[in-house]
Amino acid sequence: MRGDTVDSNSSRIAQALAAYGFDIACKVTVGDDLELLEKELARLASAYPAVIVNGGLGPTGDDLTAELLARLCSVELVENQQALAHLQQWCERRRFELNESNRKQAWLPAGAGVLANPVGSAVGFWVEHSGCLVLATPGVPSELEAMLSGDVPSVLQQKFPVAEARYIRRLKLFGVGESTLQQHFNDNRGLWPPAVELGFRAGAPLLEIKLEVQDRAQLQARAEAEALLREWFGDYIIGEDDTSLAEVVVQALRNKRQKLTLAESCTGGGIAAQLTSVPGASTVFECGVVSYANHIKQSLLGVDATLLAQHGAVSEEVAIAMASGALACSGADYAIAVTGIAGPGGGTDDKPVGTVWIAWGRAANLHTAHFCYASSRKMFQTMVPAIALDLLRRELAGNANATVPNYFRLRRN
Amino acid sequence: MRGDTVDSNSSRIAQALAAYGFDIACKVTVGDDLELLEKELARLASAYPAVIVNGGLGPTGDDLTAELLARLCSVELVENQQALAHLQQWCERRRFELNESNRKQAWLPAGAGVLANPVGSAVGFWVEHSGCLVLATPGVPSELEAMLSGDVPSVLQQKFPVAEARYIRRLKLFGVGESTLQQHFNDNRGLWPPAVELGFRAGAPLLEIKLEVQDRAQLQARAEAEALLREWFGDYIIGEDDTSLAEVVVQALRNKRQKLTLAESCTGGGIAAQLTSVPGASTVFECGVVSYANHIKQSLLGVDATLLAQHGAVSEEVAIAMASGALACSGADYAIAVTGIAGPGGGTDDKPVGTVWIAWGRAANLHTAHFCYASSRKMFQTMVPAIALDLLRRELAGNANATVPNYFRLRRN
Numbered sequence: 003m004r005g006d007t008v009d010s011n012s013s014r015i016a017q018a019l020a021a022y023g024f025d026i027a028c029k030v031t032v033g034d035d036l037e038l039l040e041k042e043l044a045r046l047a048s049a050y051p052a053v054i055v056n057g058g059l060g061p062t063g064d065d066l067t068a069e070l071l072a073r074l075c076s077v078e079l080v081e082n083q084q085a086l087a088h089l090q091q092w093c094e095r096r097r098f099e100l101n102e103s104n105r106k107q108a109w110l111p112a113g114a115g116v117l118a119n120p121v122g123s124a125v126g127f128w129v130e131h132s133g134c135l136v137l138a139t140p141g142v143p144s145e146l147e148a149m150l151s152g153d154v155p156s157v158l159q160q161k162f163p164v165a166e167a168r169y170i171r172r173l174k175l176f177g178v179g180e181s182t183l184q185q186h187f188n189d190n191r192g193l194w195p196p197a198v199e200l201g202f203r204a205g206a207p208l209l210e211i212k213l214e215v216q217d218r219a220q221l222q223a224r225a226e227a228e229a230l231l232r233e234w235f236g237d238y239i240i241g242e243d244d245t246s247l248a249e250v251v252v253q254a255l256r257n258k259r260q261k262l263t264l265a266e267s268c269t270g271g272g273i274a275a276q277l278t279s280v281p282g283a284s285t286v287f288e289c290g291v292v293s294y295a296n297h298i299k300q301s302l303l304g305v306d307a308t309l310l311a312q313h314g315a316v317s318e319e320v321a322i323a324m325a326s327g328a329l330a331c332s333g334a335d336y337a338i339a340v341t342g343i344a345g346p347g348g349g350t351d352d353k354p355v356g357t358v359w360i361a362w363g364r365a366a367n368l369h370t371a372h373f374c375y376a377s378s379r380k381m382f383q384t385m386v387p388a389i390a391l392d393l394l395r396r397e398l399a400g401n402a403n404a405t406v407p408n409y410f411r412l413r414r415n
Numbered sequence: 416m417r418g419d420t421v422d423s424n425s426s427r428i429a430q431a432l433a434a435y436g437f438d439i440a441c442k443v444t445v446g447d448d449l450e451l452l453e454k455e456l457a458r459l460a461s462a463y464p465a466v467i468v469n470g471g472l473g474p475t476g477d478d479l480t481a482e483l484l485a486r487l488c489s490v491e492l493v494e495n496q497q498a499l500a501h502l503q504q505w506c507e508r509r510r511f512e513l514n515e516s517n518r519k520q521a522w523l524p525a526g527a528g529v530l531a532n533p534v535g536s537a538v539g540f541w542v543e544h545s546g547c548l549v550l551a552t553p554g555v556p557s558e559l560e561a562m563l564s565g566d567v568p569s570v571l572q573q574k575f576p577v578a579e580a581r582y583i584r585r586l587k588l589f590g591v592g593e594s595t596l597q598q599h600f601n602d603n604r605g606l607w608p609p610a611v612e613l614g615f616r617a618g619a620p621l622l623e624i625k626l627e628v629q630d631r632a633q634l635q636a637r638a639e640a641e642a643l644l645r646e647w648f649g650d651y652i653i654g655e656d657d658t659s660l661a662e663v664v665v666q667a668l669r670n671k672r673q674k675l676t677l678a679e680s681c682t683g684g685g686i687a688a689q690l691t692s693v694p695g696a697s698t699v700f701e702c703g704v705v706s707y708a709n710h711i712k713q714s715l716l717g718v719d720a721t722l723l724a725q726h727g728a729v730s731e732e733v734a735i736a737m738a739s740g741a742l743a744c745s746g747a748d749y750a751i752a753v754t755g756i757a758g759p760g761g762g763t764d765d766k767p768v769g770t771v772w773i774a775w776g777r778a779a780n781l782h783t784a785h786f787c788y789a790s791s792r793k794m795f796q797t798m799v800p801a802i803a804l805d806l807l808r809r810e811l812a813g814n815a816n817a818t819v820p821n822y823f824r825l826r827r828n
Contacts, residue, residue: 290707
């Protein structure tokens with residue numbers, strides 16, 4: 003309920019519970035004035051069958067959720083034995099002593115049921131108030147997520163065995179913008195099954211498309227809509243639900259039993275970090291070099307000094323030499339090499355900030371592409387690794403002639 | 416106003432406007448039912464002097480903000496010439512044609528004022544309804560941020576020249592948890608200046624502490640509170656406002672005109688990616704090696720095969736050898752090397768998931784530390800790079816004998 007801690011937790015909750023057919027009607031954030039909180043919570047509890055409170059379960063003085071729900075239900079705070087046992091175990095596992103601040107987390111409204119937290123100290127709990135189920139969940143995202151795939155849906159399902167079902171299919175796309183998609187839909191509205199509601203959620207780097215129908219009988223229409231979408235934008239669809247470009251690339255390499263190496267300049271290890279965020283990445287990724295300086299491009303990757311002098315570090319020739327060098331020193335099958343100018347400094351008239359050369363492929367068959375992604379350093383470092391991974395994804399998916407898509411209608415000259 | 420796009424934007428808005436003395440009283444999220452949205456917005460507009468609507472300015476059919484605000488004010492949507500000119504320029508700069516979907520973004524409520532968007536296509540705007548100022552801002556975070564340091568505060572200040580001031584000081588800490596801090600405050604409550612309100616905001620990897628007073632006359636008390644805090648937890652305070660560990664390390668290296676190299680195994684390029692997210696990182700960081708596989712540790716970093724065989728890749732000896740190897744091949748002054756088991760697989764009884772060895776320092780004076788950060792892969796890859804950067808931060812700040820702090824009371828044997 004507190005503005006500065008809930009942040010993206012509401013979408014975590016909405017997504018997790020949508021899978022169980024629970025829909026979030028509204029989200030309310032108020033400050034940490036207890037009276038205001040109680041008033042708002044009472045209003046929500048009278049208007050909705052269930053309310054999820056997020057945050058405020060921690061050990062500090064401004065963590066007020068237990069007190070708030072005790073006031074709402076007009077009960078005392080009591081030391082909950084199940085919660086206390088959890089805290090003791092948690093401290094024991096980390097081999098430190100339970101202090102008074104930790105111990106505060108075991109004080110819950112009398113009669114509250116505990117929601118187990120498998121990954122943190124904060125205990126979740128639930129109470130009932132005037133027929134409304136109120137669940138208190140932790141604000142730390144990893145703890146919330148663990149609870150959202152554990153006790154939260156269990157308790158909800160126990161109380162609401164026949165939640166109204168929604169049939170949502172989520173697809174992730176890369177390289178095409180909302181306006182291009184919308185324009186295409188507008189131009190082909192007649193082909194679209196009317197029962198299927200279409201939603202967009204723009205993100206960086208991926209765009210999510212939602213196809214939603216209201217009951218089981220319309221699932222066929224949803225499948226038709228998906229088939230249309232794949233016909234129109236199949237190349238841009240990278241997968242379903244919460245998949246990432248790195249996940250798709252790691253999986254494709256695993257399937258082919260091939261290994262990848264990286265030579266990163268302007269992306270500074272960003273591609274390596276994304277790849278290695280995927281569990282099991284070590285089976286396909288053994289080595290990456292972040293070669294920010296020219297002399298490193300020479301010494302570690304064997305890029306020829308004359309190439310650097312003739313064409314500059316941000317050039318097709320150097321991108322290819324970096325990829326070849328990474329392949330040679332790693333023994334991998336595929337390489338991605340990226341060299342460019344992330345900004346804000348370093349641009350010239352000839353090579354403005356945002357200029358980037360990417361080389362990718364196998365030693366015997368390296369391809370290149372050139373873009374100008376003129377944006378902030380942060381956006382450059384979000385989008386350029388994604389473009390590089392997507393180029394390899396397309397190659398691994400059988401785009402043999404390495405056609406470079408018109409990513410976001412980006413300028414390429 | 417839409418649940419799945421606002422996410423952390425509300426905290427962006429709150430933080431940006433706090434600097435101008437504007438306080439966010441409450442945050443409301445509703446679905447995309449126009450009637451519900453209108454009803455809720457009318458309620459907010461009658462209760463508050465200003466409302467900020469976020470998202471729904473895009474080119475797609477589910478972007479409804481302009482229509483919503485036109486309904487609220489009972490005016491028509493008209494093609495706003497200033498907005499249209501912006502869209503035309505934006506397309507021109509990217510060298511593609513304005514399509515109908517883009518063009519939709521120029522249709523704003525009659526009489527609306529434009530809020531310039533320096534970085535994206537979506538035009539922001541403001542209207543007045545029953546004396547309430549309603550501002551419509553873009554959902555894409557980078558575009559929102561640009562507007563929050565531009566037209567949004569300007570328009571607010573024009574309408575509310577004497578916003579009530581708040582005097583907030585934000586400090587960022589690493590390595591100490593909320594419960595430890597709270598316990599310390601509880602035990603020393605008598606020393607704390609009562610005018611100073613203390614707030615926490617737990618994040619990964621940093622913890623934010625807020626010191627807030629209500630008027631200028633209390634700034635002295637706030638300074639005293641900060642001095643107390645620095646006395647108690649000075650070593651853990653890495654900086655102010657939105658600073659990051661990578662920023663502090665890059666700045667310290669710049670001040671000393673020293674260079675850093677990295678040899679990353681389990682962190683997979685995560686440290687390199689954080690360092691290179693800092694503009695100007697290239698002056699202190701030239702080279703990093705992501706050596707996921709043992710044979711790469713040998714070939715690129717020169718780690719002795721016998722060391723690997725005798726002690727295993729996750730060992731103090733190998734961490735030191737990786738750091739030495741990175742220093743040798745890069746010519747840098749300082750190194751950080753990390754080797755560990757991020758999980759979920761790869762753990763043994765002897766070296767469970769979460770085990771990590773970190774070596775850092777200069778060639779002639781390398782230090783090591785050993786932790787067991789048993790958590791998810793994601794948390795491991797968030798916290799271990801932060802620990803590694805913090806160890807170097809402390810060394811650069813003059814922690815000459817390389818005492819390893821009791822980070823988060825983590826297990827170390």
